[in-house]
Amino acid sequence: EDQVTQSPEALRLQEGESSSLNCSYTVSGLRGLFWYRQDPGKGPEFLFTLYSAGEEKEKERLKATLTKKESFLHITAPKPEDSATYLCAVPSNDYKLSFGAGTTVTVRA
Amino acid sequence: DAGITQSPRHKVTETGTPVTLRCHQTENHRYMYWYRQDPGHGLRLIHYSYGVKDTDKGEVSDGYSVSRSKTEDFLLTLESATSSQTSVYFCAISGSGTGAGYTFGSGTRLTVV
Numbered sequence: 001e002d003q004v005t006q007s008p009e010a011l012r013l014q015e016g017e018s019s020s021l022n023c024s025y026t027v028s029g030l031r032g033l034f035w036y037r038q039d040p041g042k043g044p045e046f047l048f049t050l051y052s053a054g055e056e057k058e059k060e061r062l063k064a065t066l067t068k069k070e071s072f073l074h075i076t077a078p079k080p081e082d083s084a085t086y087l088c089a090v091p092s093n094d095y096k097l098s099f100g101a102g103t104t105v106t107v108r109a
Numbered sequence: 110d111a112g113i114t115q116s117p118r119h120k121v122t123e124t125g126t127p128v129t130l131r132c133h134q135t136e137n138h139r140y141m142y143w144y145r146q147d148p149g150h151g152l153r154l155i156h157y158s159y160g161v162k163d164t165d166k167g168e169v170s171d172g173y174s175v176s177r178s179k180t181e182d183f184l185l186t187l188e189s190a191t192s193s194q195t196s197v198y199f200c201a202i203s204g205s206g207t208g209a210g211y212t213f214g215s216g217t218r219l220t221v222v
Binding site for chain 2: 034036041042043044045046049087089096097098099100101102
């Protein structure tokens with residue numbers, strides 16, 4: 001059975017304090033790994049897709065990387081507006097995504 | 110997202126009553142999904158559709174049914190609401206299955222009392 005595990009559950013950072021979130025997965029043949037950002041009271045918003053080990057994607061202060069067993073979301077010099085829950089997901093077959101429980105990031109000014 | 114809307118946004122209902130949530134899209138996407146989100150569990154798939162009148166179960170489908178009579182609308186029905194179905198429900202759409210990820214609606218917060 002495909003599984004997605006995210007750690008830590010919560011992360012509290014000071015503004016400017018860089019850190020990383022982890023997403024580990026077990027799937028039978030990876031067909032992509034997705035990162036989403038979710039703000040309170042809203043639906044998840046797509047950030048990145050990674051398809052192969054070694055691939056990296058960047059968007060502002062966020063950088064996602066992928067290995068054969070896990071993905072990292074690096075937050076460099078975060079700002080309070082980066083506070084959100086970050087979700088990762090993998091396709092469990094051609095139609096469906098399986099999501100991790102998410103990491104809630106709080107950045108204090 | 111302007112291409113996908115959920116209604117209602119909030120609903121309080123009594124145990125034992127039927128409830129229908131609606132997801133409407135203007136993107137003409139083939140795939141539509143219903144998820145529920147609960148603390149500690151993340152997003153769990155309830156049902157999904159891969160075309161008009163083509164639906165299938167997800168991992169937490171008990172107590173739920175769906176219908177899709179036209180491309181733009183995907184309805185989720187709780188046949189007889191229970192307190193365990195108190196949750197936030199999200200609809201998502203995709204044009205290519207999982208190839209490019211999903212676009213999510215803003216969610217429906219359902220409380221069963």
